[in-house]
Amino acid sequence: MEKDEMIKKMVAILADEFEVEAEVIQPEANIKETMHLDSLSLVDMVGLVNEEFGVEIKTPDLPTIKTFADLYDYVFTRM
């Protein structure tokens, strides 16, 4: 899967699961603020990424993933 295709799929599933408009999911936007996630719903994002892309975000890595661009890079390099 190319990175552009991965990003497109990621935006679609995140927008659907967390009930936000796809347009607000911009690369430099903050993930938690944009999708109104707290520490609990962040767990759901981790599970969703694992389910859809087969990539497990390790707990110690989670604090380093602040923006969507961080998320795309993390997932793409591990797919």
Added chain:
Amino acid sequence: MLKNMDEINHRRVVITGMGIWSCLGTSLEEVKESLFNGKSGIVFDPVRKEMGFESGLTALLKKPELKGVVDRAHRVFMPEEAQYAYMATVDALKMAGLDTEYMESHDVGLLYGNDSSADAVVKSVDTMREKKNTRMVGSGAIFQSMNSTVTMNLGCLFKLRGINMTVSAACASGSHAIGLGALLIKWGLQDCIVCGGAQEVNPFSIGSFDGIGAFSKRESDPEKASRPFDIGRDGLVPGGGAATVVIESYESAVKRGAPIIAEVLGYGFSSNGDHISSPNVDGPRKSLLMALEQSGVSKEQIGYINAHATSTSVGDTNEAKAIYAVFGDQMPPVTSTKGQTGHEMWMAGASEVIYSILMMKNRFIAPNLNFERGDEDTCKLNIPAKRIDNYDFDMFLSNSFGFGGTNSTLIIKDVRG
């Protein structure tokens, strides 16, 4: 032991709001019509047969659509029974005139009956077994899986600040919740409590119940399957949903200008101390007598008995014996609304208070659906097979009994404006 509630406190406990989500309807008006017309909420579910059920019979009810109503972040904490309870509670609070501003500034309590959340447990365990990764279960699973899921959800959603507790007493849960709430109000510890009962309706929740042969096998005629007190009964039909009853001190209701619908006069309870699934006669009899004693009313004043009778052989017979032992020849009409709803289990004690109030307010008694002929004991009761019209009564008694021998009896009096 104190003999009369008045010795404890003279505070009266009144009902100021009701809401329901059941197989008979999702509004009080719709449920009243269903009761009046003797509608059955029972269907045959082929999925259950594919899962290996002895009986595919179940109540059928709508699923609430909460998307756009409750935030996604909170919806993930809500199993189906919490969703039913939310819908019922929205209506009950509206009727009682209780808004968020009031509840944030007063200690409104919450006592709700619930005794399982099997669907959430099964799904999370399936995920753990398959994925070998607890984080794949999702953030909502722990909150959905706990027995107190209904009260933890309602307490947060409605900003309730008083007592917050789930009452788990099998099929008497909803009734005990109202009774215990009434005591807290009488004792002056709370002014207003959101009470009720909720019951999930999915195959996982009652598969093991089916496995002990408790359900009716009359699959060819689902609407005839639940037949409390009838000699041809062959087991219960599982149902569910949620029912919310707002109870309040009379003073609080008057001060708020809330509608006063009825009064909780008395609460009786007992434990059989006997077999885990097979009820006896003495435990229910004691519960009935205690409710009468605590109410300070005579049996002649009871205009209607809403029986627990679930359409099982031993249960209905022993309840009939208990009712006859107490009421004898002074027998008011006795029905079990479970002929229409199936057994709403953890919810039943609360929903049947609402069904009975709707009948009392509208001066009718719904037919004991599918009652054609009694057995040696049930024929001693006054069981109407047809609807009784123009029946004016202002007080009823409602029984709820559960596994483990837990018994609860409520006596409710009409309040007319």
